[in-house]
Amino acid sequence: MSTATLVTFIVYLAAMLAIGLWFYRMTSNLSDYILGGRSLGPGVAALSAGASDMSGWLLLGLPGAAYAAGLNSIWICIGLSLGAYLNWQFVAKRLRTYTEVAKNSLTIPDYLENRFRDDSKLIRIISAFVILLFFTFYTSSGMVAGGKLFENSFGLDYTAALWIGAIVIISYTFLGGFLAVSWTDFFQGLLMFAALLIVPIAAIVELGGFGVVVEKVASVNPEALDVFAGMTAMGIISSMAWGLGYFGQPHIITRFMALKSKKDVPTARLIGMVWMIFGLLGAVFTGFAGIAYFADKPLADAETVFMDFTQVLFQPWVAGILLAAILSAIMSTIDSQLLVSSSAIAEDFYKAIFRKNASEKELVWVGRISVVVIALIAIVLASNPDSSVLDLVSYAWGGFGAAFGPVIILSLFWKRMNRWGALAGLVSGSATVVIWKQLEGGLYDLYEIVPGFIVCTLAIIIFSLLTEAPSEEIQEEFEKAKA
Structure with missing residues (x-):
């Protein structure tokens, strides 16, 4: 590692x-710390949502999957693109409006409690618990990615690398809250986008053009050219099902809540989708080109293919910037996850249950301390250097998608849904993911988000219809938000 790269x-x-x-x-105040006072413009909202969405998975996990197996990883990209578009198209505007109408809700548990007038606090407590459970795993995936980056780039011991990356992320999230997270994510998103265009193009040019790359890949592994290679119907469904996760990711949909106005949604959607599609394709073609470039000396860890390209193809100053793009991807997700988790503790546990009259300053500091505690737990979970970034992300993504996705969608579009339906959905969706993940073989190889999403949806509908209809007050508020 050169001095120039280190300085950059x-x-x-x-x-x-x-x-x-x-x-x-x-x-x-807490509104500033958790939601930035609902002041995000469309560009910042779109890129911060995209950057916090993709994480180190986009520059480590996805290129690694393409390097290991070839173009069959494109199915995940198709599923994600469809899911993200539908999320911006149908959820963003309605959620921005409804969270403001429902007593200016600042968090997802806060919104669900206000939406269903749940005086028992059960919805708030259970949804906050689900957030903390799955975000701890999600955050640990980012810590693993950060550890791999510092270990691979600077030759550091994995544990030392893990702590260095964690300290930087904790510091600015601790200090600046939502606005710091959103603006750092915005700049990180720009850097990630540039890196995901530059690296695959440079690799393909270095190899002599795309035709040469295809020929070389065909000679190394012909199946890598086939999008259906090694894919069963269940495998394709599981890959495409990643798109279902978007509707329930708290760190993404809070960006919708933080927009200045619902009128900004179309612009944000366009920016976000262009960023995402080009980013996903860049990641896949980075891994694909890696099959050809590293044919004579295969990589020990497929998930380092992007990092290896930065070091063999570019001058030290450029390599430093591109390595910073990887750290951007990692940091932009971890900071959002830490913030949502700390918000759940401050707003949904501490204030709602223990200190109803807590001051704004006190709540902000509870949030900040929570950032540190959650990060420390994630570091412990990430202490195994052999952990797979993709495996940890898929578990957390599936958990959120199944637990919150149907609950959010139906709460926005179905007036008959009530608190019992919401509770049944939260519990059954998250429980299905946890149980399904422990089972193996046959049908159980299906990505756990699919059965979780189905069970959650059915539970919401059945329990809502079997219990009393929402009050007139709730139904009037629904119509107000709809209008």
Whole structure:
């Protein structure tokens, strides 16, 4: 690792911390810390949603999957693109409106409690618990990715690498809250986008053009050219089903809630989808080109293919910037997850149950302390250097998609849904994912989000219809939000 690369990397980290310090001055209450005062423009909302969505998975997991198996990884990309588009198209505008109408709800548990007038606090507590459970795994996946980056790039011990990455992310999330997270995500999203265009193009040019790459890949592994290679019907369904996860990811849909206006949704959707489609294709073709480039000396860890390209193809200063893009992908997701988790503790546990009269300053500090505690637990889970980024992400993604996806969609579009339906959906969806994940063979090889999503949807409908209809007040509020 050259001095130039190291200097570039350090400058990048310092810039992220500076953003955290800047927004520390602008964070005076819990609304600022959790939702940035609903002040995001469409560009920041779109890129911060995309960057926090994709994580290290986009620059490590997906290129690694394409390097290991070839173009059959395209099915995940198709599923994700469809899911993201439908989420922006149908959920974004309605959720932005409804969360404001429902007592200016700041978090997803807060919205669900207000939406269904749940005085028992059960919806808030269960949904906050689900957030903490799955985000701890999700955050640990980012910690693993960060550890691999520092270990591969700087030759550090994995454990030391893990702590260095964690300290930087914790610092600016701790300081600046939602606005720091959103603006760092915006710049990180731009950097990720550039890197995912530059690296595969440079690799293909270096190899002599796309035709040469295809020929070389065919000679190394002919099946890598076939999008159906090794794919069963269940495998394709499981890959496409990643798109179902979008409707229930708290760190993504909070960006919808934070938009200045619902009128910004179409612009944000266009920006977000262009960013996403080109980013996914860049990641796949990075891994695909890697099959040809590293044919004579196969990589020990497929998930380092993007990192290896940055070091063999580029000058040290450029390599430093591209490595910073990987860290951007990792940081942009972890910071959002830490913030949503700390919000759940401050707003949905501490304030709702223990300190109803807590001051705004007190709640902000509870949120900040929670960031540190959750991060430490995630570091412990990430302590195994052999952990797969993709496996950890898929479990957490499936958990959120199955537990919250149907609940959010039906709460926005079905007036007859009530609190019992919401509770049944949250419990059954998350439980199905946890149980299904432990089973193996045959039908159980289906991605756990599919049965979880189906069970959650059925539970909501059945329990809502078997119990009393929502009150007139709730139904009037539904119509107000709809209008």
